Amino acid sequence: MAVRSPASEAASATPQQEIARLAELRAVHHALGHLHQQEMEFRRWQMELANVPAPPFGEAARSKWLQQRFISLGLHDVQTDELGNVFGLLLAERQPTFVAVSAHLDTVFPQGTPIGSREEGNKLYGPGISDNAAGVTAMLAVASALQQAQLRPTTNIVFIGNVGEEGEGNLRGMRHIFADPFWGQAISRLLVIDGAGADTYVTQALGSKRFEVVVRGPGGHSWSDFGVPNPIVLLCRALAAFSQAELPELPRTTFNIGVIQGGTSVNSIPESASARVDLRSASREELEKLEQRLREAFSSAREFADARITVEVHGIGDRPAGLLPADAPILQVIRAVDAHLGIKSVPRLASTDANIPISLGKEAITIGSGGDGGGAHTLREWFDCTYRDLGLKRILLALLTLTGVQE
Numbered sequence: 001m002a003v004r005s006p007a008s009e010a011a012s013a014t015p016q017q018e019i020a021r022l023a024e025l026r027a028v029h030h031a032l033g034h035l036h037q038q039e040m041e042f043r044r045w046q047m048e049l050a051n052v053p054a055p056p057f058g059e060a061a062r063s064k065w066l067q068q069r070f071i072s073l074g075l076h077d078v079q080t081d082e083l084g085n086v087f088g089l090l091l092a093e094r095q096p097t098f099v100a101v102s103a104h105l106d107t108v109f110p111q112g113t114p115i116g117s118r119e120e121g122n123k124l125y126g127p128g129i130s131d132n133a134a135g136v137t138a139m140l141a142v143a144s145a146l147q148q149a150q151l152r153p154t155t156n157i158v159f160i161g162n163v164g165e166e167g168e169g170n171l172r173g174m175r176h177i178f179a180d181p182f183w184g185q186a187i188s189r190l191l192v193i194d195g196a197g198a199d200t201y202v203t204q205a206l207g208s209k210r211f212e213v214v215v216r217g218p219g220g221h222s223w224s225d226f227g228v229p230n231p232i233v234l235l236c237r238a239l240a241a242f243s244q245a246e247l248p249e250l251p252r253t254t255f256n257i258g259v260i261q262g263g264t265s266v267n268s269i270p271e272s273a274s275a276r277v278d279l280r281s282a283s284r285e286e287l288e289k290l291e292q293r294l295r296e297a298f299s300s301a302r303e304f305a306d307a308r309i310t311v312e313v314h315g316i317g318d319r320p321a322g323l324l325p326a327d328a329p330i331l332q333v334i335r336a337v338d339a340h341l342g343i344k345s346v347p348r349l350a351s352t353d354a355n356i357p358i359s360l361g362k363e364a365i366t367i368g369s370g371g372d373g374g375g376a377h378t379l380r381e382w383f384d385c386t387y388r389d390l391g392l393k394r395i396l397l398a399l400l401t402l403t404g405v406q407e
């Protein structure tokens with residue numbers, strides 16, 4: 001058995017030549033065929049998976065479902081960690097280096113949301129059917145194709161169904177994996193499969209920071225205690241000052257004051273007032289600057305009051321920003337695969353699980369699972385399975401180019 005390493009090939013062939021060579025291998029050919037032929041099976045998995053509820057912080061049943069699937073596909077060392085992230089390995093070598101493929105398990109829908117996904121022709125309907133039942137299905141489809149074709153990569157592969165991508169989940173699943181002493185070191189590159197489509201790739205990790213600001217004071221009667229510092233006035237003064245912040249257009253940087261609360265009645269000086277603020281940027285420096293602006297606005301507003309006023313700024317969300325370097329091999333590979341498959345793809349800026357590794361200086365890229373989808377995060381969500389196999393082929397070829405193949 002000749003073992004070729006992707007590194008030694010890179011010296012002699014362009015990624016596109018390497019992909020063309022891989023696609024000609026009999027086993028790869030077989031795997032690509034499997035992705036096309038097994039569409040009905042993939043549909044069944046997708047419907048079954050979407051019918052297992054997975055609200056934020058309530059993914060356990062879905063983790064269990066995936067664990068069973070990984071086992072029946074014959075992946076090695078199938079395990080679920082304490083958060084509910086599920087791992088299944090395809091081992092090639094002893095050294096602990098892995099290319100990872102991940103898809104998030106969680107949905108935005110709270111416990112008790114009626115799911116009942118249904119099928120009409122080539123279209124599937126149901127909450128979470130595309131985001132991210134399609135992504136998890138694509139990961140399973142690729143794992144099953146590798147197994148079916150008895151393809152052995154040169155580098156180890158870990159398939160991961162992770163928790164906590166959506167909203168308040170705040171990327172906790174991926175954060176936990178990259179904070180783990182073993183996985184944080186072992187994963188060299190990560191392909192994230194999220195949602196539908198095959199014509200985009202995310203190269204810029206949109207970062208966000210969210211804060212709750214609480215202003216407290218002694219409160220009192222509107223007439224007899226007049227003059228006591230008023231938390232609502234202070235909060236408004238600080239927010240008005242903050243909202244004057246000048247923001248760059250490139251990298252695009254934004255803020256939103258989304259919630260404001262405080263006070264009890266028109267004739268009481270309030271004891272507290274609070275606001276929730278969302279800051280976003282693709283640049284970590286700009287995010288930090290904007291956070292600094294917010295904190296300064298509150299400390300200067302604080303100077304108008306006396307010691308009876310307190311201001312607290314609590315972080316309630318943090319998704320790190322980052323940019324995949326233009327010469328990153330994982331990016332070259334996706335572009336070369338797209339050229340090989342005749343896909344005209346475009347780069348995107350988004351907040352995904354890839355934010356975590358990118359912010360740590362690792363290579364990660366988010367792509368879709370093929371087909372088409374819409375109505376994400378609504379009860380009317382749909383996924384169109386037509387041409388799903390193009391997206392699956394894209395994932396398989398990208399993965400094998402990253403790992404190399406034992407021949």
Ligand SMILES: [Zn+2]
Binds near residue numbers: 131132194
């Ligand atoms: Zn998603």
